[in-house]
Each structure stands twice: as C-alpha cells, then as structure tokens.
Amino acid sequence: EDQVTQSPEALRLQEGESSSLNCSYTVSGLRGLFWYRQDPGKGPEFLFTLYSAGEEKEKERLKATLTKKESFLHITAPKPEDSATYLCAVQASGNYGGSQGNLIFGKGTKLSVKP
C-alpha cells in the first residue's frame, strides 16, 4: 500500500535555528514527490517537486532533497513567517484507483518559529 509518513508531527524553533523535516514514503513506482506549505484554514501552497533520487531544489530558506526512501525539507535560519504546516505528498506512477494524477499526502509537520 502506498504510504507517506512525516516526522516530527510538530516542531518548535527559535528564529535562526536551522532544522530539517522528514518525509518517508513507500510507493509502487514514484512519479514525483511534492512539498506544500499550508497556513491555517487555507489551501496548500506548492513549494517543490522532486522526481529522482539525488535531486535537490531550493527556494529562499528552504531546500528539499530526495532519496529512494525519503525526502527532507531543510529550513535554514527560519523566520516567524515560516510558521505553517508543511505537507509532503507522492504521486505514484501506477494506476491508483484508475487515476494517475492524485496525490497521497502525509499528515504534515506543524512548524512554529518564535522570535
């Protein structure tokens, strides 16, 4: 069964304290791994797509990496405005319920950055 597990569930950092969020996955053929940011009561906001092991993507203070079993979202010198829930999702290359387009999400990591 395709599955995504994110850890930790919650993370509290001081402003400037770098850390990493983990996303481990099992999927029958990875088509893509996605990172989203979600603010309370809003829809997920796209951050990155990774397609193959060894790939890395960067955007401001965020850097996403991918291995064959997991992905990391590294946050360097975070600011209070980085506080949000970060969601990881995978897209399977197999036919999942007849669809190749749906995403399988983890439960997310809730990040709080204190000034």
Added chain:
Amino acid sequence: ETGVTQSPTHLIKTRGQQVTLRCSSQSGHNTVSWYQQALGQGPQFIFQYYREEENGRGNFPPRFSGLQFPNYSSELNVNALELDDSALYLCASSLRGRQFFGPGTRLTVL
C-alpha cells in the same frame, strides 16, 4: 495566487442533507481533483475529472459525486451528509503534473 477559486468559503449543514461545492480552475487546466482534509490530517483524494469524465476515485462512497464543465468549473456533491463529512474540501487543478490548490470550503455537519 493559484487562480483556483472555491465557493462557498464556509457552509453549515445538518445530518442527512445534501451539499454542492463549487470550484473554478484556471483556463487550460483540464484536470481537476477533489480532496477532503479532516482537522489535523493531510488531504485525502476523493476523485479526479479529466475532460469532464471521472478517471479515478479514492476510498469514498458513491454518495460523493462530481461534475466537470467545459468552462473549467467543477462541482462536488455529497448526499446524505454524515457528521464525519465535516472537513475542509479542496479542489486542485493540474498542469504538467503539478497540482494547484484552491482555498477550500469548510463544511460543518451538525
């Protein structure tokens, strides 16, 4: 801004009622997916429409149904509402494998 809009923003219904949620996608995005997100959980795939036909469904009963229209708008219909249907409902339009989410509709079932 993703260009994906949803209405209404919030909705309160009672158990047993029916509800219709609406989504408007970006022009040219001919695939739309619907997700249910319970509090504290990640979104769960309900179904996907491509060129006005359902082409994939997650583990949701038939009382969850949908429509997609030629003008890139779509609907999610839920019949016989249950308390557990209370959630944030998200639609996402797709372009080149990347999904862009709308702000969601918060449904509360009493």
